[in-house]
Amino acid sequence: MKIAAIQMCSGLDPEANLAALEPLLAEAAAAGARYALTPEVTLIFPENRDQLKSVAAPFEGHPQLARVGDLARQHGMHVHIGSLPIPLEDGRFANRSVLFGPDGAQAATYDKIHLFDADIAGLNAYRESATYKAGERAVTAALGDFTLGFSICYDMRFPRLYNSLANAGATLMAVPAxxxxxxGQAHWHVLLRARAIETGSYVIAAAQGGHHANGRATYGHSLIIDPWGKVIAELDHDRPGVVVAEIDPQAVTEARGRVPALANARDFAAPDLQG
Incomplete structure (x- = not known):
C-alpha cells in the first residue's frame, strides 16, 4: 500500500488552509496513495486562545471537515487530518485528529493525550493544558492490511503510548506534528526512528513547515520510516509538499520476529524512593 505525508504551512484562516490542502491531497492521490496524513493544526494554526475562540467551529457540522470528507470520497482514499482544535464545554479545546474513509465518512477520532506544560529557563512558563484538554484513550483503526495507531506531536516523547498501540495491533503509527x-533539529528524526524501532512498526510523520502567520517557525521534514528504523521517504526541507512511500505488512512481521521486544516485555516493580 502507498501512503503519503502532506507538509503544510498552515495559517490563521481555515478556508485558506483548506484551499492549500486540496491540491496536495490531489497530488497524493495521483501518486497512488491510499492513505494521506496531514500535519497537526492543519485547518487553523492559532496565535492565542482568544483567536481560537473566534474561529474554532463545533465538531458536529464542522464546515471544513465536511469538505475533507468530500475530498476523501472524491479521491477514494483514507484522509487523516492530523489535528484541529475543537471547542469543549469547559472553555478549552480538544486537539483532535480525524480519519476519513474512502467513502467520505469519519472512521475514527483521537484527542491528543500528552500536553506540553513546562517552565523553561529564561522563558515564560508554557501551559498547553490552559488551552487544551488532554485526551484519555489511545485509538487504533483498521487501514487495509494495516492497523493505524494515532498520536499527535508531543505524544512522540512518550514510548508507553506507542507500546500500548503496538500491543493493541497497530502496525503503522501516525505522528502529525x-x-x-x-x-526539530535536535530530536525529530531520532525520536521518530526510536518509536519505529522499539515497536517494529512503520511511522508516518506529517509536519508543519516554514514561517507561519502566527509568528512561529516550524521544522518541516515530513518523513516515513520502516519497522527497522530506516527513513524510506522524506521532504528534506520546510516547504509545503507531499512525500509518498510504499509499505508492506510483511516488513512488520519480519522486524518483530528479528527483535521480539514486544513479546519479551515484562512488568516490573518500580524502585523504592531513596529518603
Missing amino acids: AFTVPT
Missing part, C-alpha cells in the same frame, strides 16, 4: 525548529 508542528515541531519548532530547534527541537
Whole structure:
C-alpha cells in the first residue's frame, strides 16, 4: 500500500488552509496513495486562545471537515487530518485528529493525550493544558492490511503510548506534528526512528513547515520510516509538499520476529524512593 505525508504551512484562516490542502491531497492521490496524513493544526494554526475562540467551529457540522470528507470520497482514499482544535464545554479545546474513509465518512477520532506544560529557563512558563484538554484513550483503526495507531506531536516523547498501540495491533503509527525548529533539529528524526524501532512498526510523520502567520517557525521534514528504523521517504526541507512511500505488512512481521521486544516485555516493580 502507498501512503503519503502532506507538509503544510498552515495559517490563521481555515478556508485558506483548506484551499492549500486540496491540491496536495490531489497530488497524493495521483501518486497512488491510499492513505494521506496531514500535519497537526492543519485547518487553523492559532496565535492565542482568544483567536481560537473566534474561529474554532463545533465538531458536529464542522464546515471544513465536511469538505475533507468530500475530498476523501472524491479521491477514494483514507484522509487523516492530523489535528484541529475543537471547542469543549469547559472553555478549552480538544486537539483532535480525524480519519476519513474512502467513502467520505469519519472512521475514527483521537484527542491528543500528552500536553506540553513546562517552565523553561529564561522563558515564560508554557501551559498547553490552559488551552487544551488532554485526551484519555489511545485509538487504533483498521487501514487495509494495516492497523493505524494515532498520536499527535508531543505524544512522540512518550514510548508507553506507542507500546500500548503496538500491543493493541497497530502496525503503522501516525505522528502529525508542528515541531519548532530547534527541537526539530535536535530530536525529530531520532525520536521518530526510536518509536519505529522499539515497536517494529512503520511511522508516518506529517509536519508543519516554514514561517507561519502566527509568528512561529516550524521544522518541516515530513518523513516515513520502516519497522527497522530506516527513513524510506522524506521532504528534506520546510516547504509545503507531499512525500509518498510504499509499505508492506510483511516488513512488520519480519522486524518483530528479528527483535521480539514486544513479546519479551515484562512488568516490573518500580524502585523504592531513596529518603
